[in-house]
Amino acid sequence: MENKTRSTTLYSGARRLVTGATRSKAKGLLNMLYTTAELSDILGVTRRALIDQWISEGLPYTQDAKRRYWFNGKAVAAWVTAYKHTRDYTIELGEGMALCLHCMEPVKMIDPKAKDGKRTQVLSGKCPQCGKGVTRFNGTRRASW
Numbered sequence: 001m002e003n004k005t006r007s008t009t010l011y012s013g014a015r016r017l018v019t020g021a022t023r024s025k026a027k028g029l030l031n032m033l034y035t036t037a038e039l040s041d042i043l044g045v046t047r048r049a050l051i052d053q054w055i056s057e058g059l060p061y062t063q064d065a066k067r068r069y070w071f072n073g074k075a076v077a078a079w080v081t082a083y084k085h086t087r088d089y090t091i092e093l094g095e096g097m098a099l100c101l102h103c104m105e106p107v108k109m110i111d112p113k114a115k116d117g118k119r120t121q122v123l124s125g126k127c128p129q130c131g132k133g134v135t136r137f138n139g140t141r142r143a144s145w
């Protein structure tokens, strides 16, 4: 098997952070501060998703001296309403990296193994953050990683 290396690959797709159900739940938020746990319960979104994904997408928050997160209900509701349901994005994947569908971010695969499929090459390994399996497909038959 050829084993040339390529520094970056573009990965394109669509990401959905805010579902219709989440949006309607957010309408019930009050003009007060919520903890991550409370917001997670009310919206039905995991705490990790709030901290890792929503905040990086611009969710307004404040942090106290103990670095705990606080969210103003009205500000969250406004952000959720304004957030586009589906957003196109492009991620550059470096060598040996894959998009973890659990963390929704590019990660450096642990112990990647290459396999030759009929039309594609498959590289699979583990996500260093959540430990789940991640797979990277290469669309062209003889492309290199």
Ligand SMILES: [Zn+2]
Pocket: 100, 101, 102, 103, 104, 107, 127, 128, 129, 130, 131, 132
């Ligand atoms: Zn992961």
